[in-house]
Amino acid sequence: MAQIMLRGVTKAWGSFIGVDAVDLEIRDREFMVFLGPSGCGKTTTMRMIAGLEEPTAGEIQINGALMNDVDARDRDVAMVFQSYALYPNMSIYENIRFPLRMREIPRAEHDALVRRAAAMVELGDYLDRKPRALSGGQRQRAALARAIVRHPQVFLMDEPLSNLDAKLRLTMRAQLKHIQRELEITTIYVTHDQIEAMTLADRVAVMNKGKIQQLGTPDEIYNNPNHLFVAGFIGSPAMNLIPGAIADGTFIGPDTRAHIPGIQSRQGVVLGIRPEDMDVAAPEGANLISKIYSVEPTGDQTLVTTWAGEQLVVAKVDRAFRQALDTPIAFKFRPDRVFLFDEASGARI
Ligand code: ATP
Numbered sequence: 001m002a003q004i005m006l007r008g009v010t011k012a013w014g015s016f017i018g019v020d021a022v023d024l025e026i027r028d029r030e031f032m033v034f035l036g037p038s039g040c041g042k043t044t045t046m047r048m049i050a051g052l053e054e055p056t057a058g059e060i061q062i063n064g065a066l067m068n069d070v071d072a073r074d075r076d077v078a079m080v081f082q083s084y085a086l087y088p089n090m091s092i093y094e095n096i097r098f099p100l101r102m103r104e105i106p107r108a109e110h111d112a113l114v115r116r117a118a119a120m121v122e123l124g125d126y127l128d129r130k131p132r133a134l135s136g137g138q139r140q141r142a143a144l145a146r147a148i149v150r151h152p153q154v155f156l157m158d159e160p161l162s163n164l165d166a167k168l169r170l171t172m173r174a175q176l177k178h179i180q181r182e183l184e185i186t187t188i189y190v191t192h193d194q195i196e197a198m199t200l201a202d203r204v205a206v207m208n209k210g211k212i213q214q215l216g217t218p219d220e221i222y223n224n225p226n227h228l229f230v231a232g233f234i235g236s237p238a239m240n241l242i243p244g245a246i247a248d249g250t251f252i253g254p255d256t257r258a259h260i261p262g263i264q265s266r267q268g269v270v271l272g273i274r275p276e277d278m279d280v281a282a283p284e285g286a287n288l289i290s291k292i293y294s295v296e297p298t299g300d301q302t303l304v305t306t307w308a309g310e311q312l313v314v315a316k317v318d319r320a321f322r323q324a325l326d327t328p329i330a331f332k333f334r335p336d337r338v339f340l341f342d343e344a345s346g347a348r349i
Contacts (some may be wrong), residue, residue: 002062002076002153002186003028004049009058011044018044020210026188027202031180034190035197036207037233042190043158045207049188050156051075062153077154078147082162084139085133086146092118093127096145103150117131117145120179137168144176148183155180155187161196173199194234198222206230206276228346231272231339237303240278240313242271251340254309255290258333260340269349272339274304278315278331286330288313292323304329 004026011019018040026032034042047053049060051072060067067075078099086095096114105113118124121141131139140160147155160176163170177200180187191197197204198218206214206221206229212232223230231239231290244253245267251258253271283289290306290313297303302321305312306329315331323329338347 001028003064004154004186004188005061005064006045006049006060007059009045009048009060010056011041011048011053012056017210019048019055020140022212023208024205024212024215028321029184029186031177031187031189031200033197033204034207035192035199035204035233036213037192040207040216041210042192042207046156046190049154050077050079075154076152078150078152080143080147080155081195082159084131084143086103086139088131088140090130091127092123092129092131092134092142095131095142095327096127099146099150105150105285112299113149114145117149118265120148120182121145121175124304136164137172140172141175141302144179151183152185155189156187157187159191159193160189162191162193169196176200187254195236198234206233208233225272225339226340226348227272228272228343231341235274237275237314237316239272239274239339240308241341242273242308242311242313243269244271245269246340254311255331256288256308258287258335258338259263260338263340263349268343270341270343272314272341273333274337275314275316277334277337278313278317279334280304280315280321281318281330281332283330285327285332287333288331290329292325292327292329294325295321295323297322306331 006022006024009022022045036042044053045136048055093114096117097110100110100113118127121144123141123145135199161172164172189200201218203217204213204221208229222234232241242253242256244251246263246269247265249263249269251260288308293305293312295304301316301319304315304317342349
């Protein structure tokens with residue numbers, strides 16, 4: 001059982017603030033993902049929870065106990081990094097066993113614990129090998145087994161899959177989620193990969209410039225972004241963001257018009273619409289009237305890129321869609337999927 005609480009947690013180096021007064025409660029058994037671009041403070045926040053970095057201000061609690069002055073070794077957390085950090089001269093068995101020796105767990109229990117952890121990551125047949133005789137995915141699983149072996153209160157994982165090829169990442173992702181559910185260990189996972197975040201997380205903390213911009217379930221983050229930054233960061237291809245203004249209850253932007261019921265006139269507005277929420281339509285009453293810039297079949301769908309003024313907008317359309325470049329095209333936006341943001345502050349309108 002482990003619940004983690006951050007209150008006003010800050011990390012500054014001189015005048016540079018890497019993590020800025022973060023408040024966050026991570027629930028017992030939760031899979032929490034810190035997501036954000038490079039340099040947003042994800043790793044530093046996690047390292048402070050691990051005890052590898054000292055906060056400049058704020059409190060970190062695990063199960064209500066203040067951790068600020070507790071040594072990393074005494075926090076009962078296990079970390080997995082992108083570099084597997086296995087000992088090259090030890091067998092996989094000895095690598096997995098290492099934390100047990102460090103923790104003075106009775107020798108008689110080691111063998112069963114090592115074999116159980118290895119079985120969980122399907123490395124039971126590789127225990128005699130040295131790390132160099134394993135593939136990248138197997139090494140990453142060995143690192144995972146080393147974290148699992150002593151059943152810590154908390155897993156901290158920093159981009160653990162980023163050195164694996166795309167296919168292996170998919171397999172390992174599913175395996176990781178399965179293992180976390182099975183062990184019921186509170187987990188914090190750092191990534192800049194939004195697909196990884198969406199698929200793994202119970203909740204995602206989307207970070208930007210040292211702050212949590214939005215905290216929510218993957219569905220909430222995707223379907224109800226509270227800020228331009230979150231809207232633009234989540235989704236592949238990303239949400240289309242079209243600048244414009246509201247006049248007479250209508251958003252007007254380059255090649256774009258959309259009636260927004262009950263809205264006041266204002267300048268400096270950004271309309272957000274996801275590629276899958278744009279339907280090819282007749283020009284009458286359409287929201288975007290333009291011409292085709294490119295058509296990209298991906299197999300299960302087709303991406304159509306068109307101009308909105310001088311910017312490109314992407315729509316996901318039927319996989320059978322084929323048209324020549326420069327053909328006129330019009331789209332309707334699904335009205336309940338149109339988002340509006342204040343251009344200056346990024347806040348949702
Ligand atoms: P990435 O995805 O690239 O790892 P991140 O979101 O994990 O990024 P952090 O490693 O937490 O980012 O770093 C946050 C900010 O703090 C960055 O701008 C980084 O340059 C800065 N930073 C990190 N460590 C130090 C340090 N020891 N001294 C000064 N600045 C630092």
